[in-house]
Amino acid sequence: MSDNHSRQSDTDSRTDESNPSVETDGGEPEPGEPRRGATRTDGGVATGGPTADTDTDYLDSRVNIFKPSTPFMRDHLRIVWTMFAAWAVFVFGPVTATYLATDFMTSVTVLGFPLHYLLTAIGAPTGALLLSFVYARKRDQLDEEYGIDHSGGATTSDAESEPAATDGGADR
Amino acid sequence: MTFAPVPLDLLPDALNASFKLIPAIMVSAMLLLFLGIGYAFRVADTEDLWVAGRSIGNVENGMAIGANWMSAASYLGMAALIALSGYYGLAYVVGWSTGYFILLIFLAAQMRRFGKYTAPDFVGDRFDSDTARAIAALTTILIGFVYSVGQARGMGLVGIYVFGGDYVTMVVLMMGITVGYLALSGMLGATKNMAVQYVILIVAFLAGLYAVGWTQGYSTFLPQVEYGALLSSLSTEFTEPFSSGGFYLWVATAFSLIVGTCGLPHVLVRFYTVESERTARWSTVWGLFFICLLYLSAPAFAAFGTDLYANKVGEVYGANGMSGAEGDVIVVIASQLANLPTWFVGLVAAGGIAAAIATTAGLFIAASSAAAHDIYTNIINSDATQRQQLLIGRATIVALGAIVTLTALDPPALVGELVALAFSLAGLVLFPMFFLGLWWENANRPGALAGMTTGLLIWVGAVLNELVLATDAGPVVPVYADLFPAVGAALLGTPIVFAVTIGVSLATDEPPERIKRIVRQCHSPEPMGQQQSAEDVVSADGGQVSTDGGRVSSDDDHPQGDD
Numbered sequence: 001m002s003d004n005h006s007r008q009s010d011t012d013s014r015t016d017e018s019n020p021s022v023e024t025d026g027g028e029p030e031p032g033e034p035r036r037g038a039t040r041t042d043g044g045v046a047t048g049g050p051t052a053d054t055d056t057d058y059l060d061s062r063v064n065i066f067k068p069s070t071p072f073m074r075d076h077l078r079i080v081w082t083m084f085a086a087w088a089v090f091v092f093g094p095v096t097a098t099y100l101a102t103d104f105m106t107s108v109t110v111l112g113f114p115l116h117y118l119l120t121a122i123g124a125p126t127g128a129l130l131l132s133f134v135y136a137r138k139r140d141q142l143d144e145e146y147g148i149d150h151s152g153g154a155t156t157s158d159a160e161s162e163p164a165a166t167d168g169g170a171d172r
Numbered sequence: 173m174t175f176a177p178v179p180l181d182l183l184p185d186a187l188n189a190s191f192k193l194i195p196a197i198m199v200s201a202m203l204l205l206f207l208g209i210g211y212a213f214r215v216a217d218t219e220d221l222w223v224a225g226r227s228i229g230n231v232e233n234g235m236a237i238g239a240n241w242m243s244a245a246s247y248l249g250m251a252a253l254i255a256l257s258g259y260y261g262l263a264y265v266v267g268w269s270t271g272y273f274i275l276l277i278f279l280a281a282q283m284r285r286f287g288k289y290t291a292p293d294f295v296g297d298r299f300d301s302d303t304a305r306a307i308a309a310l311t312t313i314l315i316g317f318v319y320s321v322g323q324a325r326g327m328g329l330v331g332i333y334v335f336g337g338d339y340v341t342m343v344v345l346m347m348g349i350t351v352g353y354l355a356l357s358g359m360l361g362a363t364k365n366m367a368v369q370y371v372i373l374i375v376a377f378l379a380g381l382y383a384v385g386w387t388q389g390y391s392t393f394l395p396q397v398e399y400g401a402l403l404s405s406l407s408t409e410f411t412e413p414f415s416s417g418g419f420y421l422w423v424a425t426a427f428s429l430i431v432g433t434c435g436l437p438h439v440l441v442r443f444y445t446v447e448s449e450r451t452a453r454w455s456t457v458w459g460l461f462f463i464c465l466l467y468l469s470a471p472a473f474a475a476f477g478t479d480l481y482a483n484k485v486g487e488v489y490g491a492n493g494m495s496g497a498e499g500d501v502i503v504v505i506a507s508q509l510a511n512l513p514t515w516f517v518g519l520v521a522a523g524g525i526a527a528a529i530a531t532t533a534g535l536f537i538a539a540s541s542a543a544a545h546d547i548y549t550n551i552i553n554s555d556a557t558q559r560q561q562l563l564i565g566r567a568t569i570v571a572l573g574a575i576v577t578l579t580a581l582d583p584p585a586l587v588g589e590l591v592a593l594a595f596s597l598a599g600l601v602l603f604p605m606f607f608l609g610l611w612w613e614n615a616n617r618p619g620a621l622a623g624m625t626t627g628l629l630i631w632v633g634a635v636l637n638e639l640v641l642a643t644d645a646g647p648v649v650p651v652y653a654d655l656f657p658a659v660g661a662a663l664l665g666t667p668i669v670f671a672v673t674i675g676v677s678l679a680t681d682e683p684p685e686r687i688k689r690i691v692r693q694c695h696s697p698e699p700m701g702q703q704q705s706a707e708d709v710v711s712a713d714g715g716q717v718s719t720d721g722g723r724v725s726s727d728d729d730h731p732q733g734d735d
Contacts, residue, residue, distance in 0.1 A: 058696030059689045059710065065611040072697045080277045091270045091430070092423060095263075099419040106413065112400030117411050120262045121471045122397070125464050128270035132457045135277055139453060148697045 072146055079138050083131055090127030094119035191336040195518020199334050202372065202522050206529065207353050209368060230451055232367050234458025237442050239370035241268075241459070242466055243319070243531030244326025247373060247524045249588030250467070252499035254474035255481075255488070256586070258409050260417035260425075262471070264588055267429025267595075269467045272460040275434045280456050281449035282610045282694040283440055287705025290538065291437035291602060292546035297707065298609040299620040300687055302551050307624045309542035311601045312437045313568075315594045316539035317576060322590035323528040323535075324580030329501050330524045333508075333517075343580050346525070350532050351573035369530040374465055376523025380503065381469050384476050384510040391472070399472040406478055409489045424660025425592065431662050432595025435603030438531075438538040448699070477506035484509050500587050539572055540565040584639050592659040593635065599662035600627035604669045612674075613691040619677030623669045630665040634658040686710065 061069040068074040098105040098116040105116035113121075143149075243249075246268065254261035288294045292312055296305025324343050327350075331342030385391030391398035403411050414422070433439060442459075443452045478488050481502075487493050498505060503524065507517045544565035549556045556564075583590060601624050608615040608623075638647045638658040647653035655664055682688075693706035700709060 058698065059692050061692055061695075063611065063613040063688075063691050063695050070695075073695055083277060084274075087270065087273050091266055091426065095266075095413075095419065095422055095426075098259075098413045102413060106411070109404075110400075111397060113403060114411050116413055117259065117262070117403065118400065120259070121265060122468060124266045125269040125467050128273045129457075129460050129464050132273050132276050132460050135273075136453045136457045140450070143450070143697065146697050148699055 072142075075142055075145075076139070079135065079142065083135050083138075087128060087131055090124050090131070094123060192334060192514055192518060194515040195334045195521060198515065198518050199522045199525060202526060203349055203353075203529075205368070206526075230454045231458055233442060233451065233455035234462055235370040236366035237439070237455060237459030238462030238466075239366035239373065239527075239530040240438060240442060240534040241463055241531070242370070242373060242527050243591065244323045244330075244524060244528035245531075245588050245591035246463075246466055246470070247377060247527035248326045248330070248500050248503055249322065249586060249591065250470040251474040251477060251502050252496075252586055253588045254471050255410075255478045255502050256494065256496070256499045257416040259411060259413045259415070260422055261474070261588075263417075263422045263425040264429065264592070265467050265471065267426040268433065269460065269463055271430035271433030272456060272463065274430060275439070276453060276456040276460075279434055279440075279606055279610065280443050280452045283606070284443045284449045284452040285694045285696075285700060285706050286610070286690070287700075287707070290541045290545055291440050291606075292542050293550075294440075294609070295602070295605050295620065295624075296546060296550065298687065298691070299605070299615070299617045300683065301617045301621065304605075304617065304620045304624065305546050305550060307621070307628070308602065308605070309546040311597065311624070311628070312542040313539045313572070315437065315598055316535040316572060317579075318597065319535050319591055319594035320532050320572070320576040321579045321583055322587045322594075323532045324576050325583045325590065326500065326587045327525055327528040328580065329497060330504060330521045330528075333501065333504055334521050340581055344577055346528070347532075347573050347577040347580070350529050351536070351569055353529070354533050354536050354569050366530055366534075369526045370462060372526045373523040373530070374462070376519050376526070377466055377473075377503070378469060380507050380512075380516075380520040380523070381473050381476070383512055383516060384480075384506050385472070387510050387512065388476065388480065390476055390479075395472045395476075396468045399475040402475050402479060406475065407482070407489055410475070410478060420654075420663075421657055421660060424657055424663035427666075428596045428599050428660045428662035429592060431599030431603045431666050432592075432597070435598035435601070435606060436595070437542070437598070437602065438534040440606070441534075441538055441541075473503055473506060477502040477509075480506055480509040496586050536569045536572060540568040543568040589659055596634070596659055596661045596665075597631045600631050600665045600669060603662075604666060604673055608670065608673055610691065610694055612677075613688040614677055614682050615673060616677045616680060616683040618680045619673040619675075622676040623673030626672045627665065627669045630656060630661055630668070634661045 058070060061073070063069070063073075065077065068077045094105075094116060098120075106114045108115040110118050250261070250264055250268075253264050283294070286294055286298070288297060290309075290312070292305050292308035295308035296302060324347055327346035328339050328343035331337075331346050332339060335342065335345075381395050382391075385395040385398070390402055409415055417425070442455075481494060481498075482488050485494075494502075501524075504517060504521050507520045544556075544561045548564045549561055553560070585593075604623055604627065605620055609620070633652065634656045635658050637649055637656075638653050641648050689710045690706045693709050700706075
């Protein structure tokens with residue numbers, strides 16, 4: 001609980017410095033909006049649910065991959081784009097290097113392989129696998145940070161929610 | 173470049189095609205096992221048929237992803253492409269493995285949250301259009317068709333080794349078995365089967381690789397790396413970069429396979445079968461791990477096979493070199509040339525058949541649900557009973573099986589290339605819709621229709637230009653073939669489709685608020701129930717604010733629609 005709170009204030013101050021109302025209006029500044037503070041106190045403390053993100057209404061937060069509108073989406077996309085860049089280097093780096101510096105890449109030998117063959121045939125798939133693992137780990141950590149629990153969380157939230165949601169879920 | 177039609181009249185000389193008792197028993201036992209598992213898990217209702225009741229866990233789903241994924245194109249075609257086209261063949265290794273990462277970071281969890289049965293269902297509901305649904309469903313069926321032709325060719329060629337006989341008989345027999353088993357079992361059986369199929373195919377492939385490497389003195393414990401030492405003694409065609417395909421073609425092929433991976437309906441449906449989005453993510457990691465086991469081994473197998481062929485049969489490259497049909501079974505030929513016992517070669521062959529059947533099963537399921545669920549139920553007869561849907565689904569499987577069998581009798585390309593065509597199609601038509609649909613809430617109906625039509629036209633143009641209407645002199649319009657090679661049309665094509673979709677979306681009205689809210693729900697970190705979809709959450713909400721199971725009660729008074 002206390003962890004969540006300190007993390008949350010971090011997020012808040014960061015948000016306020018950069019863009020005061022970034023999560024509601026897709027980047028059009030609307031300073032002095034009172035909602036955030038008030039909601040956070042209620043949502044976080046009064047009901048005792050996952051504190052981290054109850055102040056964000058995801059159904060009112062625009063979805064645009066270049067303009068993340070919620071703290072969660074911003075944190076998530078930072079991971080996504082960083083890892084995407086690393087992935088692009090693993091995948092298209094070796095072949096581009098081979099194209100640009102053919103003699104070097106084909107004459108250097110590592111483990112018996114010409115360097116271009118090693119980096120392409122083994123480097124790229126292994127790199128993608130490692131990146132996938134790292135991403136899934138980071139995403140789990142992000143979930144934890146935001147108090148998201150997929151194991152018991154889903155069923156609990158079902159049980160607590162209004163009947164309509166349960167019906168909607170069971171409806172085939 | 174490698175698209176010269178491959179004559180199929182010649183049987184691989186090195187293959188020793190004849191009826192072999194023990195391999196025949198092994199293959200038959202394996203097929204009976206699949207049918208048995210399919211029967212044991214046979215299904216009676218559509219929920220089970222399509223998404224296996226959303227009951228599948230991490231590792232099992234990872235194996236299913238692997239088996240579903242690793243078709244004859246991976247088991248047989250990958251080594252063939254590496255052996256026949258050298259460094260260019262590695263574009264297939266890279267494209268078919270690394271694409272899963274893009275799927276993982278951009279699509280898997282959001283798709284799971286959207287919670288639709290099928291890819292066309294996603295497109296139809298997201299863009300709120302039955303026309304879009306129909307185009308996506310037809311694309312799904314087209315992908316299943318093109319892709320399965322490659323599988324049928326692979327099964328037929330391997331079948332010749334095991335049962336003797338001719339290619340035509342074998343294709344008909346193998347496709348008959350696949351269709352029979354599928355019509356019986358549906359998706360639950362198929363998912364259970366896929367874990368078994370994965371184990372069979374990976375064990376067979378690795379056992380073959382280790383045995384060939386060991387007996388021929390190529391390798392000991394890690395052939396996936398040890399084959400490096402062999403490379404310098406092979407013909408220069410094997411490693412020389414850009415000898416059989418230039419830099420552009422290499423990148424275009426890899427790119428097409430990557431975006432194709434993210435657009436393939438039978439791959440995406442695997443994310444609907446898991447219990448939560450966390451499982452969707454981790455099963456992708458497991459799936460990629462299982463895939464890498466094979467994809468790191470295939471180049472080694474190709475190197476061993478090429479060396480054995482050069483030593484024992486003759487020239488690999490050049491006019492009298494290895495034929496396309498021989499290349500497509502190089503994995504089996506390598507085991508044969510290494511003088512491994514017949515039963516062992518039979519095991520390797522059985523793995524190839526398992527791979528082909530598993531993937532054909534997944535594709536036919538995707539195509540049949542596209543026909544029964546998306547076209548029949550949603551467009552033609554909205555009151556369809558489950559019985560009618562199952563009937564339509566099974567009829568589709570049988571009809572598709574018949575057309576695939578006919579086409580596979582004289583296929584226009586190598587197994588791997590045929591399959592790459594399907595990827596190119598998925599990357600052009602479906603991937604942009606998935607990506608924009610999930611990551612840009614303003615993508616709308618006219619945008620999707622314009623984009624999908626553009627993608628289809630680019631693909632059909634490339635295939636007509638390079639394969640169907642092409643003569644011995646080459647493609648009809650060489651410039652078009654250079655820019656949009658049939659196996660790599662997505663490199664230029666997908667950005668065009670993106671631009672068209674975005675441009676038309678901006679020029680027309682924004683999608684309704686209801687759709688936007690569904691998209692937003694896909695990006696909310698709040699956990700959702702196992703059987704919930706984003707639409708359920710949004711509509712259960714009555715159009716009001718709270719989405720988190722009613723925890724936030726103080727939000728009612730905050731301004732709505734503040735945009």
